[in-house]
Amino acid sequence: MDSLLWVAIGGAVGAIVRYYFYKFLPKPMSFPLATFTVNMIASFLLGLILGMFEYQRGLPGQLKLAIATGFCGALSTFSTFVADDYFLLQDGKSLMALFYTVVSVILGIYMVKAGDLTALYIFGRK
Numbered sequence: 370m371d372s373l374l375w376v377a378i379g380g381a382v383g384a385i386v387r388y389y390f391y392k393f394l395p396k397p398m399s400f401p402l403a404t405f406t407v408n409m410i411a412s413f414l415l416g417l418i419l420g421m422f423e424y425q426r427g428l429p430g431q432l433k434l435a436i437a438t439g440f441c442g443a444l445s446t447f448s449t450f451v452a453d454d455y456f457l458l459q460d461g462k463s464l465m466a467l468f469y470t471v472v473s474v475i476l477g478i479y480m481v482k483a484g485d486l487t488a489l490y491i492f493g494r495k
Contacts, residue, residue, distance in 0.1 A: 375431040379439020383411075387444050399465045401453035405473060411445035412477040416484025423485075424492035 391403045418436045422428055450473060457466035 371431070372434055375434040376439040376442075379435035379441075380443040381439075383440035383443030386440075399457070399462055401457075401469065404449050404453050405469070408445040408450060408473060408477060409480050411441040412480035413484040413487075414444075415441045416481035416486075417488050418484075419481075420485035420488025421492060424488055424494055 387407050390407050394403045394406060396402065415437055418433060418441070422433055454466045454470055457463075457469065
């Protein structure tokens with residue numbers, strides 16, 4: 370039960386942060402900026418938290434559950450990403466859909482790597 374509570378707390382905070390990104394970020398005509406932004410932030414944070422657990426001993430497992438599973442899981446979502454792509458395609462913006470997909474996936478990988486490198490820099494190797 371304790372684990373579920375940490376995931377729920379992290380998920381609730383992640384969902385609220387996601388809502389505010391959608392509410393307050395500008396909405397450019399062709400690019401899903403809010404989804405892209407939360408996905409990149411979540412990718413970086415996931416790399417950071419996973420790196421922290423790789424490079425630092427003694428961190429509480431509840432922290433990993435709350436941030437990696439709960440917060441990052443609620444902040445970003447694959448379903449919104451593909452729905453944004455679908456609507457771009459439906460609107461005849463196939464080049465923007467391709468750009469969005471490629472940039473999201475490639476930059477997302479680099480954001481995880483950047484988070485991991487940040488954790489390595491802060492905590493060093495075990």
